Amino acid sequence: MKKLISRTGMKEPLKALVSRARQVVLSRSETSAATGRLFFTSGGQFDDEFRALASGQALFPANASRGDRGTNYFLRRAIHRLEKGLIMRPRKPSFAADYILDTVVSLRDSAPTLNQAEQQWAHDVLVEYFGVVEKRGAIAEAAEIFTAVRPQLAVAGSKTPSVPATRAKAQSLPSFDELVSLLQYRKSTRWFKQTTVPRELLAKAINAAALAPTACNRQAYYYWVFDDPTLTQELAKLPMGVSGFGHNIPVLIAVVGRYRAYSHVRDRHLIYIDASLSIMAFVQALETLGLASCTINWPEIPEREKRARDAIPMESDERIIMFIAVGYPDDTGLVPHSPKQPEAVFGRFNLES
Template sequence: MKPRRDLFGKEYITETIDSFEAIWNLGKDDKANPQIKWFYDVLNEYFSTINLSHPVIATEEARFKRIINEMPSTAFKTQTAKSIPYHRAKQPVNNVNYAQFYDLCKQRRSVRWFLDKPVPRELIDNAILAANQAPSACNRQPFEFRIFDDPEMVKKVVQLPMGTSGYGHSIPVMIVLVGNLDAYFDERDRHVIYIDASLASMSFMLALESMDLSSCSINWPDIEARESKMHSFLNLKPYQRPIMCMGIGYPDPDGLIAYSEKRPLHQIRKYN
């Protein structure tokens, strides 16, 4: 909020402190977890700037202090950088210009022919770290990457989606992106896992390209029989849904890539 109001959040601060107390107690041995630090820092900043004269705010501030004092931690209190809102202008500016980024986007194409060459897990993890910087509703990050690089496991999972029968044998690493609906409590948000996972997937694929790896996004069919097979294969929870699959690896320089002409600008955008 700009400018910040003297009093805000009183309608849900009690629920927030309830959640904080549960997480703080559960994470008693994991106080270095950056998300617990973020939770702590935001609430600490909130109570240091809010008008404490309101009885609900005063009550919850006292409860927040009691939770901290009853189970103190030094895991991050000595850190000077706080996980609170900051001014974008004060952050380092990336020197990637538009032309370079556009070239990377054009370079990324669906590759279906890969080299028989192991993909280092470190590179996959690097791409996932980049993917996790993608925006997600309320920063819930309601997805996870299920990665298969064992050849026998890849042979099994590559058969679960449709459309892989001509090139599936070439895929060295198969990924299933899974959405977690337990991050939400209202039916209005049931579609959010698809939006957030898609945003993360695009960042993931671009990150792969920057490391000389390629990918092929594979549609997940909304067919009950295949849903059941994937749930069984991945041992998914009732609240989890497969979002999409993806084959990744080092591109075979002799393999052809389908030429995909994109629609012209005037067909895909309208102002006002």
């Protein structure tokens, strides 16, 4: 059929017809949600996201009751909500009655699987909370459960408990000009020295990335590091945008989001938002360690999603946010200039048009 279309000179007219039809459907989709759903889902380009999102919704209750990989996303959100209640001005004499019982039950049931830092944080905030609220109804019941579970928690006494406090006084922060210098210095680098990257440096950068803000402190993503040369070269074939330099990547990192952190479909974009905030901190941290990086786009292409799942043993609710190439920069390699937009284009104030 393709050969016939090509021989009869119909290729360009057909392309024009398809383009016009597409524009008509898109125009109608602006005012008709049903038309938009039909147009955008008929090709299956959202299938992997739908499956992962559904899996995350199914896995959320188990994570909230048992935790996994050392964390409990429901508990992290609940403890953060308590923190926000504790810092309110004026602070209510009683708050969180609608979720405090679920919070302490979740802590009790998942404590054996939680990492020590998470247990310490939950313990310290709950001690503070029960010390200031009026204990009536569900709050009183929750206080009794927490009293019973406290001896089972892996916590240590500390002069500085993990509770809300005033901001620390700045000691030796970089100046604005120094920060801008770092941001300007960092360039997307595609040519690396073929030198082993020490894992301790990658761990430092990941720890720095963990300091980035996330919605309700859930941190529903992680950095999957591939530094085996054979594996790295194989996985570098997965993303687009690495043509011509994929063979030169010493370390490839997949940043993976987890939908099980969210009980509501409305939060489905948070894995992308929160992970991206973290990635920005990660790539800047790499520069301070003498390493360079290139963030690699991961577009929504069903065939590549399948290849990625075949190559990387992700869980059913997990999705790749993006890949990052990392290594020591080759001083002889060129980097794009890529000027950025000026403030006049990039920023707006109030109701400016």
